[in-house]
Amino acid sequence: DQQVKQNSPSLSVQEGRISILNCDYTNSMFDYFLWYKKYPAEGPTFLISISSIKDKNEDGRFTVFLNKSAKHLSLHIVPSQPGDSAVYFCAASAKTSYDKVIFGPGTSLSVIP
Amino acid sequence: NAGVTQTPKFRVLKTGQSMTLLCAQDMNHEYMYWYRQDPGMGLRLIHYSVGEGTTAKGEVPDGYNVSRLKKQNFLLGLESAAPSQTSVYFCASSDPQDTQYFGPGTRLTVL
Numbered sequence: 001d002q003q004v005k006q007n008s009p010s011l012s013v014q015e016g017r018i019s020i021l022n023c024d025y026t027n028s029m030f031d032y033f034l035w036y037k038k039y040p041a042e043g044p045t046f047l048i049s050i051s052s053i054k055d056k057n058e059d060g061r062f063t064v065f066l067n068k069s070a071k072h073l074s075l076h077i078v079p080s081q082p083g084d085s086a087v088y089f090c091a092a093s094a095k096t097s098y099d100k101v102i103f104g105p106g107t108s109l110s111v112i113p
Numbered sequence: 114n115a116g117v118t119q120t121p122k123f124r125v126l127k128t129g130q131s132m133t134l135l136c137a138q139d140m141n142h143e144y145m146y147w148y149r150q151d152p153g154m155g156l157r158l159i160h161y162s163v164g165e166g167t168t169a170k171g172e173v174p175d176g177y178n179v180s181r182l183k184k185q186n187f188l189l190g191l192e193s194a195a196p197s198q199t200s201v202y203f204c205a206s207s208d209p210q211d212t213q214y215f216g217p218g219t220r221l222t223v224l
Binding site: 002006009041042043044049089100102103104106 | 117148153154155156157158161171172203205212213214215216217218
């Protein structure tokens with residue numbers, strides 16, 4: 001059973017609009033969450049993270065929101081740009097094992113010019 | 114500064130053949146990891162290492178072995194390849210409890 005779920009395999013958004021990518025987790029021990037971005041034929045690259053002591057973290061156009069009670073987090077991209085078209089992986093780890101990061105299956109985002 | 118590199122980029126094997134994937138990093142990171150990526154499954158951790166000479170099992174270690182003889186290198190071996198090991202393999206490295214940096218991947222097909 002997947003501990004980190006991304007229920008939308010794909011998402012299409014118009015350029016300039018907001019992209020919202022969702023992630024759910026089942027393990028209550030997770031306390032650190034990350035988003036990675038992956039272009040075709042490249043490895044994933046780190047995008048943004050959030051600790052469980054926060055409910056929001058912002059970095060430029062990217063904001064991650066964490067709802068611990070719902071075991072849900074989301075990545076907001078505003079405004080969306082064509083260069084944001086990629087696969088986005090949600091990931092989580094627990095303080096007891098930060099070296100083990102559990103990844104979700106990914107959401108493929110297409111930003112349409 | 115090349116970051117994390119993986120050799121080879123592509124490989125086709127027949128069932129039962131063996132091979133070794135090489136990962137090298139030049140960032141002096143303590144931790145190194147091997148993942149496999151399959152459609153709809155995300156990245157799954159195969160083995161990892163928290164320092165030179167140490168290795169540990171991840172989520173899906175069966176059929177793979179690893180070695181970390183030098184801090185900058187992490188080798189992933191398949192002793193007897195099976196079609197179920199057809200996948201894209203990613204290596205990553207990090208400082209302890211820090212962001213992981215990934216290599217470009219190796220696409221392996223086992224016939």
